[in-house]
Amino acid sequence: MPPAMADESRTGQMSAWVTPGRPTSAWSLFVETHPVLVFTLPAAAVVFVLMVFPVFYTVYMSLHSWFASSLTAPEFIGLQNFKRAFTQDERFRNAIWLTLYFTALATALQVVLGVSLALLLNRPFRGKGFFRSIFLLPMVATPVAIALVWMMMYNPTLGVMNYLVGLVGLGPYKWVSDVRFVIPALAAVDTWEWTPLITLITLAGLATLPLEPYESALIDGATPAQMFWRITLPLLRPTIMVALLFRSIDCLKTFDIIYVMTAGGPGFASETLNIYTFQVGLFYFHIGYASSLLVILFALVLGVSLILIKVRRGAW
Amino acid sequence: MKRSRSGESPWTYILLAGILIPFLFPLAWMFLSSLKTQVQNTAFPPVWVFPPTLNNYREVFVKNPFFTFTWNSLVVAAGSTGLALVLGLPGSYAIARFKRTGIALAILTARMAPGIGYLIPWFILFTKMKMIDTYTALILTHLIVALPLVLWVMIGFFEDVPGELIEAARIDGCSNFSAFLRVALPLVKPGIVATAILSFIFSWNNFLFSLIIAGFKTRTLPIAVYNFLSYEEINWGGLTAAATIITLPVLVLSLFIQKHIVRGLTFGALKG
Numbered sequence: 001m002p003p004a005m006a007d008e009s010r011t012g013q014m015s016a017w018v019t020p021g022r023p024t025s026a027w028s029l030f031v032e033t034h035p036v037l038v039f040t041l042p043a044a045a046v047v048f049v050l051m052v053f054p055v056f057y058t059v060y061m062s063l064h065s066w067f068a069s070s071l072t073a074p075e076f077i078g079l080q081n082f083k084r085a086f087t088q089d090e091r092f093r094n095a096i097w098l099t100l101y102f103t104a105l106a107t108a109l110q111v112v113l114g115v116s117l118a119l120l121l122n123r124p125f126r127g128k129g130f131f132r133s134i135f136l137l138p139m140v141a142t143p144v145a146i147a148l149v150w151m152m153m154y155n156p157t158l159g160v161m162n163y164l165v166g167l168v169g170l171g172p173y174k175w176v177s178d179v180r181f182v183i184p185a186l187a188a189v190d191t192w193e194w195t196p197l198i199t200l201i202t203l204a205g206l207a208t209l210p211l212e213p214y215e216s217a218l219i220d221g222a223t224p225a226q227m228f229w230r231i232t233l234p235l236l237r238p239t240i241m242v243a244l245l246f247r248s249i250d251c252l253k254t255f256d257i258i259y260v261m262t263a264g265g266p267g268f269a270s271e272t273l274n275i276y277t278f279q280v281g282l283f284y285f286h287i288g289y290a291s292s293l294l295v296i297l298f299a300l301v302l303g304v305s306l307i308l309i310k311v312r313r314g315a316w
Numbered sequence: 317m318k319r320s321r322s323g324e325s326p327w328t329y330i331l332l333a334g335i336l337i338p339f340l341f342p343l344a345w346m347f348l349s350s351l352k353t354q355v356q357n358t359a360f361p362p363v364w365v366f367p368p369t370l371n372n373y374r375e376v377f378v379k380n381p382f383f384t385f386t387w388n389s390l391v392v393a394a395g396s397t398g399l400a401l402v403l404g405l406p407g408s409y410a411i412a413r414f415k416r417t418g419i420a421l422a423i424l425t426a427r428m429a430p431g432i433g434y435l436i437p438w439f440i441l442f443t444k445m446k447m448i449d450t451y452t453a454l455i456l457t458h459l460i461v462a463l464p465l466v467l468w469v470m471i472g473f474f475e476d477v478p479g480e481l482i483e484a485a486r487i488d489g490c491s492n493f494s495a496f497l498r499v500a501l502p503l504v505k506p507g508i509v510a511t512a513i514l515s516f517i518f519s520w521n522n523f524l525f526s527l528i529i530a531g532f533k534t535r536t537l538p539i540a541v542y543n544f545l546s547y548e549e550i551n552w553g554g555l556t557a558a559a560t561i562i563t564l565p566v567l568v569l570s571l572f573i574q575k576h577i578v579r580g581l582t583f584g585a586l587k588g
Binding site for chain 1: 467
């Protein structure tokens with residue numbers, strides 16, 4: 001951290017309205033004796049209202065039947081919503097499967113590609129800063145704009161993707177308009193967006209690796225492949241696992257690109273749990289059922305996180 | 317892990333180009349398409365060399381209240397970022413200085429919950445309070461993303477402030493509050509700038525919350541572009557011009573904070 005504090009004008013300006021050093025009023029005395037409370041209370045109160053209220057509301061509503069458009073009060077129905085989801089709702093089962101399929105595919109692609117690119121890039125070259133800036137762009141670009149340009153590229157008749165795959169004698173494909181292709185095509189967009197994140201995280205991890213294990217491995221006559229599998233990968237594992245955790249949590253909740261590009265279609269072929277919940281809650285206004293789907297989605301997110309945390313701790 | 321200097325051969329640069337081009341291509345294609353006429357955009361095989369036109373950009377602004385959408389996006393992004401900083405900075409300072417990691421973990425759990433879980437209850441409440449399509453409602457929902465972001469990322473920056481400096485200020489008679497304002501805050505200035513830009517980008521890009529909470533008066537840019545998509549008869553030139561207008565400020569802003577982006581995107585868990 002550079003010492004940026006030698007800014008006299010700024011400090012001088014502030015002292016005009018800052019509480020002077022010695023506590024004088026009852027309020028400043030209170031700040032002195034309860035600093036954590038005073039400093040965190042505003043943020044904690046707002047987080048509580050903004051985020052904890054919806055959690056209680058959702059859990060409460062998940063046990064009720066209620067349409068936002070109706071005039072009657074919510075009716076308590078116990079666990080009926082959950083029973084309906086798991087036993088009667090074909091669309092829900094489809095959504096669960098698609099969510100897991102999309103998440104597994106996108107996360108696996110990103111991690112394998114991201115780590116491979118990092119290993120390729122882990123060498124000295126000029127213009128590292130420039131490379132990095134360009135590489136960051138996919139993940140900060142506005143998702144709606146990304147979805148739009150990929151839709152255009154995926155266009156079955158005029159899109160540049162069919163032209164490009166045509167150059168190597170493949171296609172034409174219908175990409176997101178094809179029931180079998182839609183999830184891999186969407187996973188490709190997510191992979192394009194987020195592979196750079198994994199690469200940058202892995203590069204940062206590679207930069208901190210100790211040299212000694214490699215030196216002793218060289219003396220023992222280890223091959224580069226052995227060094228990669230026996231030294232680099234185990235040392236990188238914690239970094240990769242945290243990246244994997246973050247990406248899989250976000251993939252389970254992917255909304256923007258799927259909603260803009262397919263809205264869950266064709267048919268229900270890309271309707272993940274998040275999209276389905278959105279439709280049930282904010283299109284059909286069935287708040288009770290949507291709330292129970294939300295509880296299930298959150299349980300899924302938590303479950304995946306716990307599994308990954310466990311895997312990270314134990315042997316892999 | 318060090319490699320020999322032989323890494324810097326022409327092959328390195330061919331490799332770099334080979335990696336960069338696929339990641340750059342969709343954004344470049346978006347920009348190129350925004351400079352093409354409708355005929356050029358619907359040509360197959362695609363046109364690569366053409367005389368550029370700015371007509372699409374002119375049309376976006378003439379045919380739509382695009383300045384209003386931009387203003388709406390600015391108000392919401394600036395409002396939620398400002399509020400998140402005012403509320404979050406003292407909080408993250410206290411969490412870092414007095415090591416209250418429990419609070420921090422609770423906030424991380426909140427980040428894991430799906431956005432719709434927050435959106436549905438707030439949608440119901442805002443409808444009842446007749447607050448749909450107001451800046452207040454939009455800023456509050458965007459704060460759901462911005463406040464945890466500021467808290468988490470700033471904890472990392474405040475932890476880098478040497479505790480001795482705060483102690484010294486306290487011994488010299490600084491109150492807790494002025495130690496925070498006059499010693500800690502100036503030291504984390506670069507962190508505040510980075511966090512503010514990140515929070516601004518998150519709000520600017522936000523689609524889900526604005527889709528439901530924004531209405532005709534407060535429509536933000538992403539929603540405006542999404543609506544073009546449903547109404548316009550695939551006018552790719554206009555659509556990509558609009559997409560370029562939204563994305564460009566974000567791309568430029570991100571260049572200023574490239575060192576901190578990975579930290580922000582992983583909520584401070586990882587440094588890139």
